[in-house]
Amino acid sequence: MRFLFLLFMLFVSANADVYTQRLYETILGSIFKERPIFVFATGDAKATLQRSKIFSIVADCQESDVAILGDDFSLEQKCKNVPIFATTNRSYMYIADAFGAFYWNKGRPQIHFRKRGLKMFHLSLPHDLQRFIDAE
Amino acid sequence: MQNNFFLKKSFYIFYVTVIVLILSAVYIFKTFDKTSSDIEQLTLKSNIEYINNIASNVSSLINKKTDMNLVQSLKKSRALRNRLQEDLEMFQTKRYRYVYVVQKIPNTIKFRFLLDGAKKDKSGFLESFQPFNTQQWLDTYTTKSARYFSHKEIKSLWLTYLKPIVQHNKVVGIIAIDFSLNEYNYMHNTLNDLSFSVKIFMSLLLFIFIVVLIFATIDKKRVYLLKKQAQEIQDFNITLQNKVDEEVAKNREKDKQILEQSRLAQMGEMIGMIAHQWRQPINAISATSIAINMRAQMETLDQKSAIELADKIGELTQHLSKTIDDFRNFFKETKEKQDMTYGDLIQSTLDIVGVSVKNKNITIDTDIQSDIVFHTYVNELKQVLLNLIKNAEDVLEEKKIENAFIKIKAVENRLIVRDNGGGVPEDIIEKIFDPYFSTKTLNGTGLGLYMSKTIVETHCGGTIRVTNDTEGAVFCVVLPSNK
Ligand SMILES: Nc1ncnc2c1ncn2[C@@H]1O[C@H](COP(=O)(O)OP(=O)(O)O)[C@@H](O)[C@H]1O
Ligand SMILES: [Mg+2]
Numbered sequence: 001m002r003f004l005f006l007l008f009m010l011f012v013s014a015n016a017d018v019y020t021q022r023l024y025e026t027i028l029g030s031i032f033k034e035r036p037i038f039v040f041a042t043g044d045a046k047a048t049l050q051r052s053k054i055f056s057i058v059a060d061c062q063e064s065d066v067a068i069l070g071d072d073f074s075l076e077q078k079c080k081n082v083p084i085f086a087t088t089n090r091s092y093m094y095i096a097d098a099f100g101a102f103y104w105n106k107g108r109p110q111i112h113f114r115k116r117g118l119k120m121f122h123l124s125l126p127h128d129l130q131r132f133i134d135a136e
Numbered sequence: 137m138q139n140n141f142f143l144k145k146s147f148y149i150f151y152v153t154v155i156v157l158i159l160s161a162v163y164i165f166k167t168f169d170k171t172s173s174d175i176e177q178l179t180l181k182s183n184i185e186y187i188n189n190i191a192s193n194v195s196s197l198i199n200k201k202t203d204m205n206l207v208q209s210l211k212k213s214r215a216l217r218n219r220l221q222e223d224l225e226m227f228q229t230k231r232y233r234y235v236y237v238v239q240k241i242p243n244t245i246k247f248r249f250l251l252d253g254a255k256k257d258k259s260g261f262l263e264s265f266q267p268f269n270t271q272q273w274l275d276t277y278t279t280k281s282a283r284y285f286s287h288k289e290i291k292s293l294w295l296t297y298l299k300p301i302v303q304h305n306k307v308v309g310i311i312a313i314d315f316s317l318n319e320y321n322y323m324h325n326t327l328n329d330l331s332f333s334v335k336i337f338m339s340l341l342l343f344i345f346i347v348v349l350i351f352a353t354i355d356k357k358r359v360y361l362l363k364k365q366a367q368e369i370q371d372f373n374i375t376l377q378n379k380v381d382e383e384v385a386k387n388r389e390k391d392k393q394i395l396e397q398s399r400l401a402q403m404g405e406m407i408g409m410i411a412h413q414w415r416q417p418i419n420a421i422s423a424t425s426i427a428i429n430m431r432a433q434m435e436t437l438d439q440k441s442a443i444e445l446a447d448k449i450g451e452l453t454q455h456l457s458k459t460i461d462d463f464r465n466f467f468k469e470t471k472e473k474q475d476m477t478y479g480d481l482i483q484s485t486l487d488i489v490g491v492s493v494k495n496k497n498i499t500i501d502t503d504i505q506s507d508i509v510f511h512t513y514v515n516e517l518k519q520v521l522l523n524l525i526k527n528a529e530d531v532l533e534e535k536k537i538e539n540a541f542i543k544i545k546a547v548e549n550r551l552i553v554r555d556n557g558g559g560v561p562e563d564i565i566e567k568i569f570d571p572y573f574s575t576k577t578l579n580g581t582g583l584g585l586y587m588s589k590t591i592v593e594t595h596c597g598g599t600i601r602v603t604n605d606t607e608g609a610v611f612c613v614v615l616p617s618n619k
Binding site for chain 2: 089105106107108109110111112132134135
């Protein structure tokens with residue numbers, strides 16, 4: 001319920017950036033238990049995550065717990081054996097191993113999880129998020 | 137009582153006015169709220185109607201171009217998709233932010249795009265879509281009817297309008313339009329602000345009115361109190377005046393009594409004076425009767441001398457009778473003013489008292505340099521002069537002064553009586569006009585000068601005062617000459 005409310009806030013808020021940050025914290029924070037969570041990120045996502053306390057940006061993708069990739073999917077090569085979380089629909093489609101994605105479409109937050117990716121890296125979702133798992 | 141009633145009435149009016157004002161304020165607020173919500177509803181309604189038109193146009197456009205099977209046609213022809221998307225783009229403006237068509241993925245509760253009118257970041261064909269308020273979207277499928285919703289909990293900036301595309305009596309997709317509520321919100325906020333201002337203004341007005349009324353009431357109370365005080369002072373003044381009048385009346389009564397007393401005292405003195413006046417004529421009568429007696433014995437009483445002697449006795453008797461009359465007149469109370477000069481006054485007084493004074497070896501000098509005619513209480517003034525003469529006589533007799541004299545002088549409106557009795561001692565000179573003040577152990581009443589002062593000053597409107605000169609006391613009476 002808290003999660004839904006957060007989504008709702010995201011939808012209606014003009015200050016979407018802060019809520020994007022919160023959403024990353026909620027989603028990734030509930031999947032990765034270690035603190036801080038070492039992330040490899042680029043672009044907008046990097047700027048957003050830098051403001052968060054639970055994330056720590058790393059320069060080398062191999063040292064990260066999770067890689068957050070946007071449309072620059074060429075970076076996928078650098079992130080072999082690292083769970084990938086996509087920030088656009090395109091990258092989510094392109095990177096078949098990505099375990100999930102979060103992006104905005106028509107002002108609505110779009111959240112996706114893929115069984116394949118989750119299994120590959122032994123990631124488990126909290127109950128709240130399970131309804132976002134894509135059908136095969 | 138009247139004032140009290142007025143106060144109560146004004147309080148009554150005050151309360152009624154306040155209640156009426158509050159009621160009308162409430163009415164105005166209600167009307168305003170209703171009107172503003174009517175305006176909002178109307179605006180929303182016209183907006184919805186407009187969107188409805190757009191959606192209908194989009195719907196008929198799609199129906200016209202897709203040979204009765206939307207999804208199949210779109211799947212087959214990329215060109216058709218592009219053409220339709222271009223059409224949708226035309227409807228998309230700043231206000232109609234997103235215009236797109238989605239389809240429920242069969243056998244799930246998830247959605248995917250069929251067409252997207254977005255100009256950039258266009259969603260792909262069959263790309264998944266997670267709407268918000270999913271239930272509303274699902275309901276559009278089941279009810280086959282258009283709907284719109286915003287987010288009631290929080291003032292939403294967006295309103296989503298959903299219209300089902302029906303083919304073969306089946307919903308094959310939903311036309312979704314995200315509509316900006318910015319203008320609507322702006323209006324809503326403006327109306328709210330206005331309503332707030334109106335409320336503040338009305339409250340302020342009410343407040344001011346109440347304050348003014350309260351002050352007016354307080355002021356009225358104050359004025360009432362002032363009036364009451366003024367009334368009390370007036371009442372007090374009246375009672376004071378009454379008291380003063382009472383006292384004055386009492387004083388008059390006392391004066392009357394004192395005058396009575398002094399008159400009685402003077403009566404006593406008069407008897408002495410009459411005795412003096414009568415001594416000489418009675419002696420003469422006695423001598424005449426002896427003469428008659430002797431002539432009769434010597435038989436020398438002829439008719440002529442008998443008549444002469446009888447006439448003499450008659451004359452003397454006449455004189456006695458006249459003296460009595462004079463005294464009677466002197467002490468008769470005349471209520472009316474009469475004309476007199478100081479000469480008349482002095483003459484008639486000396487007629488009464490002259491003999492008795494002269495018998496005591498006191499010279500009486502008169503010097504009249506006044507012919508003013510006073511219209512005044514003559515008899516009372518005679519008593520004053522009599523008093524002054526008697527007092528002088530008393531002091532001269534007591535001190536056994538040699539060459540004693542009393543000088544009576546009238547100059548214009550002044551009457552001066554002086555003696556050579558040594559004057560009034562300085563330590564009592566202030567008190568000699570007080571009632572019952574006397575230095576005489578025998579026969580002193582202390583009323584003579586008090587009575588004289590009363591007559592001169594109160595009755596006749598003049599003044600009387602005393603000074604001492606080198607020889608004795610000087611009493612000066614001044615009468616108002618123009619009366
Ligand atoms: N001519 C005067 N010379 C001196 N003392 C006087 C004279 N006239 C009045 N007095 C004083 O004033 C007093 C008051 O006089 P008055 O009022 O006539 O009362 P009374 O003659 O009965 O004493 C006298 O007792 C006397 O002492
Ligand atoms: Mg006297």
